[in-house]
Amino acid sequence: MSARPNDVSVPFDVARVRRDFPLLARTVHDKPLVYFDNANTSQKPEAVISAVDRFYRETNANVSRAVHTLGEEATAAYEATRDKLARFINANSRDEIVFTSGTTQAINLVAYSYLLPRLQPGDEIVVTTMEHHANIVPWQILGDRAGASLKVAPITENGELIVERFVDLLTPRVKLACVTHVSNVLGTINPVAELARAARRRGIPLLVDGSQAMPHMPVDVRALGCDFYALTGHKMFGPTGTGALWARKELLRDMPPFFGGGEMIREVRFEGTTYADPPHRFEAGTPNVAGFVGLGAAIDYMESVGRERIVAWEHELLDHATAAMKSVPGLRIVGEAKNKAAVISFLVDGAHAHDLATLLDYEGIAVRSGHHCAHPLMQFYGVPATVRASLSMYNTHEEIDRFVEAIGRVRKLLA
Amino acid sequence: MNPMDTPALYREAVLDHYRNPRNRGELADHTHAADGVNPLCGDSLRIELSCARGRITSMRFSGEACAIATATASMLSEVVRGLEVAKVETLHAPFEQILSGELDAHRSLGSLNALAELHRYPARRKCAELAWATLRAALAGTARVTTETP
Numbered sequence: 001m002s003a004r005p006n007d008v009s010v011p012f013d014v015a016r017v018r019r020d021f022p023l024l025a026r027t028v029h030d031k032p033l034v035y036f037d038n039a040n041t042s043q044k045p046e047a048v049i050s051a052v053d054r055f056y057r058e059t060n061a062n063v064s065r066a067v068h069t070l071g072e073e074a075t076a077a078y079e080a081t082r083d084k085l086a087r088f089i090n091a092n093s094r095d096e097i098v099f100t101s102g103t104t105q106a107i108n109l110v111a112y113s114y115l116l117p118r119l120q121p122g123d124e125i126v127v128t129t130m131e132h133h134a135n136i137v138p139w140q141i142l143g144d145r146a147g148a149s150l151k152v153a154p155i156t157e158n159g160e161l162i163v164e165r166f167v168d169l170l171t172p173r174v175k176l177a178c179v180t181h182v183s184n185v186l187g188t189i190n191p192v193a194e195l196a197r198a199a200r201r202r203g204i205p206l207l208v209d210g211s212q213a214m215p216h217m218p219v220d221v222r223a224l225g226c227d228f229y230a231l232t233g234h235k236m237f238g239p240t241g242t243g244a245l246w247a248r249k250e251l252l253r254d255m256p257p258f259f260g261g262g263e264m265i266r267e268v269r270f271e272g273t274t275y276a277d278p279p280h281r282f283e284a285g286t287p288n289v290a291g292f293v294g295l296g297a298a299i300d301y302m303e304s305v306g307r308e309r310i311v312a313w314e315h316e317l318l319d320h321a322t323a324a325m326k327s328v329p330g331l332r333i334v335g336e337a338k339n340k341a342a343v344i345s346f347l348v349d350g351a352h353a354h355d356l357a358t359l360l361d362y363e364g365i366a367v368r369s370g371h372h373c374a375h376p377l378m379q380f381y382g383v384p385a386t387v388r389a390s391l392s393m394y395n396t397h398e399e400i401d402r403f404v405e406a407i408g409r410v411r412k413l414l415a
Numbered sequence: 416m417n418p419m420d421t422p423a424l425y426r427e428a429v430l431d432h433y434r435n436p437r438n439r440g441e442l443a444d445h446t447h448a449a450d451g452v453n454p455l456c457g458d459s460l461r462i463e464l465s466c467a468r469g470r471i472t473s474m475r476f477s478g479e480a481c482a483i484a485t486a487t488a489s490m491l492s493e494v495v496r497g498l499e500v501a502k503v504e505t506l507h508a509p510f511e512q513i514l515s516g517e518l519d520a521h522r523s524l525g526s527l528n529a530l531a532e533l534h535r536y537p538a539r540r541k542c543a544e545l546a547w548a549t550l551r552a553a554l555a556g557t558a559r560v561t562t563e564t565p
Contacts, residue, residue, distance in 0.1 A: 029422075352481035354456055355425075358539060362422040370456060384457020384479075413421065413430070414482060 007306075012313040017305060017394050020045040024394060031364030034399045039184050039343050039390030040368050041234045042215055044298075048238060051297035055290045063289055064263060064280070078289050081296035082279070088299050089229065090220040091246055098245045098252070098279040099287055103211045104134045106230035106245035107178075109282060110207055111138040113258040114228075114251065115176050121147030126169045126177040126204075128153045128161055129380050130186060133373045135178050135209045148175070155380065159186035159335035167198045177206050181213035185372045185388065186335025187318075187343030189213070196225035205251070211235055215392065216314060216341045218307040221246050238298035239291040245282075252278035259284040310393045317391050317400065318342040324404040330411065334386050342391035345372075348407065351414045353385040359410040360387075365403055424536055425482065428529035433482040438492035442475045450478075451549030453541050453562045458484050462549045471495045471503070474550070481542055483533070488546035490526040500554060510547060514540050 018024050023043045026033050035043060055077065061070035063078045079094075086094040100106040115125070125139045129152055136150070143149055151174070153166035161179070170177060177199050182189050192208055199206040205227035213219055214236040221229045228251070233242030247255075257264055257275055261284035266274040275281045302310070321344055325331055330349030348356060357369035368388045371378045378384060389403065445463035452459045458480035465473040474495050476488040495503060502523075510527060512518035516534030530543055541562045552560035 352458075354539065354542065355482045358536065359422065359425065378457070413425065414433070 007309070010309075012309055014313065014394065014396050018396075020047065020301070021394055022046055022049070028364040028366070029362050034363075034365040034395075034402055036389040036391060036395065036399070036403060037366045037368050038215070038392035038395075039212055039235070039372075039388065041240065042237050042392055043394070044237055044239070044294075045301050047301045048294045048297045052239060052290045052294040055293045059293075060290070062286055074289055077293045077296070078287070081292045081299070084296050084299045085244055088219075088303070089231075089246060090222050092222065093249060095277070095279055096246055096249050096252065098247070098282045099292060100230075100243045100245055100282075101241050101288070102232040102234070102243035103209060103230045104232075104243075106228075106232075106243055107134055107207070107209065108138050109245055109258050110176075110228050110230070110247070111142050113255040113282065114205075114247075116142055116146065117256065118175055119143075119146035119148050122173060123148040123175045124151050124169075124171070124173045125149075126151045126153060126166065126174050128166065128179055128190075129155045130159070130161070130183040130188060130374065130377050131178065131180055132184050132209065132211070133375070134211075135180060135207075136376065139176075139178065152376070153179075155188075158337055159183065159188045159340075160337045161188070161190050163191060163194060163198075166195060170199060170202045170204055172202075174202075174204050177204050178209070179206065180209040180211075181219070182211075182216065182341045182343070183335065183377075184212050184343065184390075185345050185374050185377055185386070186337060187340035187345075187390075188335060188337035189217075189339040189341055191339075192224045192226060196227075199227075200225060212341065212343065215302075217311050227251060233291065233295040233298065236295075236298055237301060238295035239288070241288045242291040242295045249278070252282075255282075257281050257284065261285045263287075305393060313393055314342040314391060317395055317397070318344070320397055321389065321391065321400045321404075324400060325407070328404060328407050328411065331407065334381055334383070342395075343388065344390070345386040345388045347383060347386055348411055351411055353387045355414060356387050356407070356410055359413065360403070360406055363402070363406040363409075365406055367403075423532040424530075424539070426529060426532070428526065429486045430482065432486035432489035432526070432529075436476075436485055436489040438473070438475050438489065438496075439477065440475045441477060442473060445475075447553040447556070449549050449553035449558055449560060451545050451552060451560045451562070453480075453484070453545045455541055455562070456481070458542070458545060460484065460488055460545055460549050462488070462546070462553050464550075464553050466500060469500055471498050471500060476546070476549075480545065483530075483539055483542035484545045487527070487530065487543045488549075490529065491546050491550060494523075494525045494527055495550065503550065503554060507547060507551065514543055 021043045059073045061074040063075045082094045151169045196206045207228040208226045210231040229246040234240040264284040334345040353369035442463040446466045447464040460478040474492040509521040520528040
């Protein structure tokens with residue numbers, strides 16, 4: 001949208017960004033939509049919608065198989081997204097990008113293909129209190145199978161990871177450490193580079209769940225120094241059913257396949273099969289080709305807006321929302337890390353999370369209520385559920401004002 | 416929020432039961448009791464009953480839950496007072512029909528008919544089912560129940 005996408009001194013033209021997202025023009029209960037459920041999934045710009053539409057109208061074919069023109073074009077479009085994503089996260093090589101259906105599949109790929117063959121009874125896997133179930137449950141399943149256990153690095157009441165406690169857990173028994181880049185509930189941005197340095201010194205690979213970081217900030221996997229980075233497309237303005245695992249080439253090279261089928265083989269004989277090299281070794285079956293073409297368009301779109309400018313705009317929104325919400329009597333924000341993204345969980349005295357969400361929806365405001373797939377974090381705070389407002393680059397100061405006014409009205413209604 | 420802006424689910428008849436719940440508390444001499452949990456949101460209710468000669472003479476409830484679950488428990492406590500125990504089961508089907516929108520009202524459901532709007536909010540249906548599930552568990556002699564129990 002801007003000729004100088006990363007010049008943060010140029011005012012952010014949010015009206016122009018909003019015009020790129022057709023869904024934002026709709027109403028809910030006869031009121032203009034305020035979409036504050038971006039940590040759940042983001043809306044899609046016209047560029048993504050039309051890329052998917054155009055693919056099915058003009059190019060549709062399976063990838064890496066057919067020699068005809070459509071097959072060549074479809075393969076080129078699909079593989080072009082791999083190049084874009086590799087550049088977007090500063091991977092060493094396109095071969096380090098394995099396409100998956102999302103973060104969950106990416107994490108499970110590491111679980112079954114990397115960790116399971118290495119895991120011995122008595123081994124440990126380190127996670128943190130603020131992980132999403134997708135970065136807890138796969139490790140529990142593996143632990144049960146192999147006799148390994150989960151060690152949990154605690155957080156402060158503010159919602160910040162206690163780094164020394166995380167590092168203390170990195171003993172020789174640990175075969176993998178896992179951390180979310182940005183908490184989907186608290187918005188906390190974890191010091192991944194610092195954690196990666198500590199893990200590296202001890203020879204322990206670090207997996208990062210990047211689901212919530214990708215839409216909000218520049219991500220540079222080499223600068224972070226981690227070993228695995230899992231991400232999803234639908235939260236970063238791309239289609240659902242797209243995602244990726246980035247992993248260091250030397251780790252992928254030694255990993256056996258997780259799914260078997262077409263596309264991941266070099267030669268199949270009943271006496272034995274040889275597998276393709278990474279990343280295709282891990283991409284059995286026909287992928288979501290149109291979806292990945294759309295993901296490529298989403299990356300182009302984010303680059304045209306400029307990630308540094310997204311960071312600056314969302315920071316402004318976060319400061320505004322935090323201050324305005326704190327002015328509501330009885331409202332408590334859950335998660336006040338110094339370094340956080342525009343994700344705000346909160347509770348209101350005397351107003352249940354689900355009642356708040358239903359009543360806000362009636363005002364056209366979409367927020368999420370519940371446990372946000374983070375039961376252990378809810379247990380830490382001793383609450384069954386919170387309401388979460390998660391903002392995106394297309395949200396505005398006016399929407400925050402409407403949201404905060406609506407909370408005030410709902411509070412009075414339920415009082 | 417002015418009344419014009421309130422969704423019909425939160426009509427005054429429902430909110431009144433939330434703000435001023437009837438029969439909230441415990442029954443020291445209860446004959447039946449159960450704890451119910453909605454694992455989807457963590458809400459929990461405890462229902463205690465006094466039954467004599469095949470009738471529910473009193474129901475009290477306690478616990479932390481949303482407006483819909485609390486109001487349902489409050490209304491239910493009115494509806495079942497003096498009701499034959501055997502009659503409770505016959506009211507469950509019409510109540511479910513009200514929640515699903517198949518029925519607008521049922522004469523034996525009294526104040527519970529105020530929940531007729533709930534069929535527009537399928538995601539909130541379990542909120543109303545929590546009190547019923549807990550009541551039925553208490554009568555069946557089941558100490559704990561969840562809204563996810565088949």
